[in-house]
Amino acid sequence: MTKSGPGGPKARARARQERDGVKYTRALRGAAAGAQDRFGGHEFEYEQFNDLFRCTECGVYELAARGADGAIAPCPGLAGYGGDTERVYLLLTQNPDFPYRTAFLACEVRATGIGRAPRFSWRDGRLLVESAPSVVDELARRIEQITTTVDGRPVPAVSRIDRLTAEAGRAVIEENHAAYVAERGEPA
Ligand SMILES: [Zn+2]
Numbered sequence: 168m169t170k171s172g173p174g175g176p177k178a179r180a181r182a183r184q185e186r187d188g189v190k191y192t193r194a195l196r197g198a199a200a201g202a203q204d205r206f207g208g209h210e211f212e213y214e215q216f217n218d219l220f221r222c223t224e225c226g227v228y229e230l231a232a233r234g235a236d237g238a239i240a241p242c243p244g245l246a247g248y249g250g251d252t253e254r255v256y257l258l259l260t261q262n263p264d265f266p267y268r269t270a271f272l273a274c275e276v277r278a279t280g281i282g283r284a285p286r287f288s289w290r291d292g293r294l295l296v297e298s299a300p301s302v303v304d305e306l307a308r309r310i311e312q313i314t315t316t317v318d319g320r321p322v323p324a325v326s327r328i329d330r331l332t333a334e335a336g337r338a339v340i341e342e343n344h345a346a347y348v349a350e351r352g353e354p355a
Contacts (some may be wrong), residue, residue, distance in 0.1 A: 207232065208242035224283070247280035248299035255303050256336025257282070257296045259310065265316060269294060272324050274284035275313050282306040287343040295331075295339050303330070 181264070211220040211229050220229040225243050232240050243250050262271065272294055273284040281302040288295040298306045313324040331339065 177326070205239075205244075207239040208244075209239070210242075226337045244299065245280060245283060246268065247302060249301060251299035252298055253300050254333045254336065255300050256331040256333070257298065257303065257307060257310070258329040258331055258336075259294045259296060259325045260329075261289065261292050262323055262326040264317070264322050264334070265324045266315065266322070267324070272313070275324070276306075276310065279306060280307050282310075285340060285342050287347055290343045290346060295336060295343075297336065 208224075209222040209227070209229070209232060210224050212223050213219075214221050220225070222229070222232070222242060224245050226246055227242075229239075232242075234240070241252075243252055244254070259272065261269065269289050270271075273289070276282045276284055276296050282296045282298040284294055285297050288297075296306070296310075299352070306326055307330075310325055310328060311323065314321040315324070
């Protein structure tokens with residue numbers, strides 16, 4: 168009896184690894200798609216003062232988004248997108264000379280009302296930002312204007328802006344998610 172070769176333990180371990188890898192990738196995709204389907208892409212958060220859930224993106228209440236049959240209308244995204252359901256992305260390279268942290272940049276982007284940093288958008292000095300085709304030029308213009316003053320000179324927050332299609336943007340999020348899970352495990 169041989170210990171290697173196509174039927175040996177090493178080959179079986181390798182096959183198991185490959186199979187688990189595929190299952191793992193499918194599970195990740197399924198989990199992401201499942202959450203998307205179940206809530207129609209809305210990001211409902213609890214509002215204590217009225218005991219209701221409201222989408223932080225489009226502002227609709229869950230009760231209003233859900234029809235009589237329980238089905239939920241898809242989230243149209245940020246109110247600033249003006250109902251444009253197409254998505255495009257900007258990949259921002261943070262200027263290493265900029266003194267504030269990434270959270271600052273993500274907050275500044277969110278404050279424009281026409282872009283946001285989705286989950287798993289930050290990795291290796293780069294921040295992925297979602298927007299809509301109708302407003303992405305304006306968003307890029309405003310991001311270029313984010314500066315702070317160091318030693319009397321303006322320092323831009325971002326040293327480079329790359330424009331990505333919806334597919335390319337989602338691929339970046341998937342890569343970042345996979346890298347996060349590999350390093351720290353699935354987030355709660
Ligand atoms: Zn929504």
